[in-house]
Amino acid sequence: MQTSGTTDRPRTVVRSLASWEDSFDHLSRLTGVTSADRVLVPAPPTGSMFAFALAHTAHLGAEAVNLPQWSPRGAVAALRTCTVAHLTPAMLAGLAGRDLGRLRTVVCAGSALPAPVRERAHEAGLRVVDYYGSAELSFVAIRSGARLAPFPQVEVEVRDGVVWARSPWLCQGYAPGQSGPLRRDRDGWATVGDRGRLDDDGGLHVVGRDDTVTTGGVSVPCSDVEAVLRSIDGITDAVVVGTPHPGLGELVEAVVVAPAAFDLASAQSRATERLAPTHLPRRWHVWTDLPLTPVGKVDRPEVRRRLVAAREAGVLPS
Missing domain, CATH: 3.40.50.980 (Rossmann fold)
Known part of the structure; x- marks a missing residue:
């Protein structure tokens, strides 16, 4: 598989x-x-x-x-x-x-x-x-x-912010010569590095695998910023990427999906209230939809590629 x-x-x-x-x-x-x-x-x-x-x-x-x-x-x-x-x-x-x-x-x-x-x-x-x-x-x-909640016959732990699971449903590993994020311990627990937390009732909150933008020496977790943007009225989906910047290394850019009447200035103001200054997107883009991979996940590399290509072509300001 x-x-x-x-x-x-x-x-x-x-x-x-x-x-x-x-x-x-x-x-x-x-x-x-x-x-x-x-x-x-x-x-x-x-x-x-x-x-x-x-x-x-x-x-x-x-x-x-x-x-x-x-x-x-x-x-x-x-x-x-x-x-x-x-x-x-x-x-x-x-x-x-x-x-x-x-x-x-x-x-x-x-x-x-x-x-x-x-x-x-x-x-x-x-x-x-x-x-x-x-x-x-x-x-x-x-x-x-x-x-x-844990799926039947699954045990879940969060260790240092990383989700671990133990169950009959785990894979055996990767094909010969291949490697990946899967890690195991001697007690039968496994993880792929997704970050999350457990609440007081045992509910699991998953924030995704580490995907960070390093800007001005600060590491910004994309999933954390995306969660805040999706909580803002009018935004139905969001993806955050890092694009090359000569001074900062990378620039935090946000692409949000919103209706035609969307008030971008109001959304930016809300984001300013909820995000640290270092985590605020420096550039915002409103698209009607996001590109997907063949299996229906948001294609983050394609979003980044489109933004970089548009900037190189002069369609977006540098």
Whole structure:
């Protein structure tokens, strides 16, 4: 099984069939998906999320509709008959305001689900079940009510801000000659380096893998800034990247998805209230959508490439 390759080249993850198959019934119970459903898998099974979705659907005996590539138009057409969809948060955001046909349940993973996207889905009458995991760890936590709770048969610890898991769902490692972020200890715990914390009720809050911008000697975690931007009214999604700067090394730039009537100045003022000066984006851009990888995650390197290319072409100020 390959990783999704959001920030690096995909790696081949080796796991047993049982480490997936034995978790199928848990997911069926937690999502309510049955053999009577028609399931949309909106991208090829080149990464673990959509490969698992197809395998789970086959296990149920349900019918799957697998799109050759992500397309909001193609997804809307499929949803005329599909009752369940496996989507990334960016995919779900891209369907806002569209006719969702017979869709009843969304199983969501791939990155943190922004609260505005979840709220709009609920307003549309959808049940959204989101979970946290990775190709290496498989399921770690799934949302139960208002919080991410450990998936069945999974133990979760946070050590020095890093999420560790122990369960029957862990992979065996990488293919010969390959390496990656997976680390293990002698007691059977494993991590891929995602940062997070546990609240007093045992709920897991995941802020993502380290992806930082070093600007003027200060390390700025992109995921922390993105979480603040997504909490601002009118912003439905956000991505933060670092672009080359002759004096600072890198410059913090933010791309936000917002409606045409969006008040950017007000959003910048809100961000100033909530972020340290060193973490404030120096440049802001409002786009109608964000580029996605083939497996539906926000393509951070492509966002960076577009900004740099536009600046080199004189479309954006230097």
